[in-house]
Amino acid sequence: MGLHLESKKIEVSCNLDNVELLAEKALLERMIDNILSNAIKYNRVGGKIDIELNHEFLKIGDTGVGISKDEIELVFERYRRFNSSEGGFGIGLNIVYSIAKKYNYTVEIESEKSIGTKVWVRW
Numbered sequence: 001m002g003l004h005l006e007s008k009k010i011e012v013s014c015n016l017d018n019v020e021l022l023a024e025k026a027l028l029e030r031m032i033d034n035i036l037s038n039a040i041k042y043n044r045v046g047g048k049i050d051i052e053l054n055h056e057f058l059k060i061g062d063t064g065v066g067i068s069k070d071e072i073e074l075v076f077e078r079y080r081r082f083n084s085s086e087g088g089f090g091i092g093l094n095i096v097y098s099i100a101k102k103y104n105y106t107v108e109i110e111s112e113k114s115i116g117t118k119v120w121v122r123w
Contacts, residue, residue, distance in 0.1 A: 016051070057120050067111040106120075107119065
């Protein structure tokens with residue numbers, strides 16, 4: 001992940017509170033990794049990623065290619081891909097959704113083509 005950040009010259013800003021969640025560490029790491037991987041993969045060269053963590057939610061936003069409004073409803077479907085310019089299998093957000101559901105978290109996506117995407121996981 002770090003190499004892609006460097007090669008794309010992506011700036012990352014973090015606003016992180018100390019938060020304790022009752023969940024399996026490995027699953028939370030996988031959920032966060034999948035969201036961050038998408039934020040990096042579909043970001044532009046010189047783009048930005050903003051990460052915010054507090055007692056209500058995790059938000060990861062990027063300045064990447066974005067997702068059209070029609071596609072947002074479908075992003076959690078397994079194997080669903082909208083951009084073939086980058087590698088992947090279309091399972092990352094489905095995994096995020098499945099992990100969130102296991103812990104009664106919600107996942108929300110706000111996106112605009114050519115502007116970027118924000119993903120919230122609320123607990």
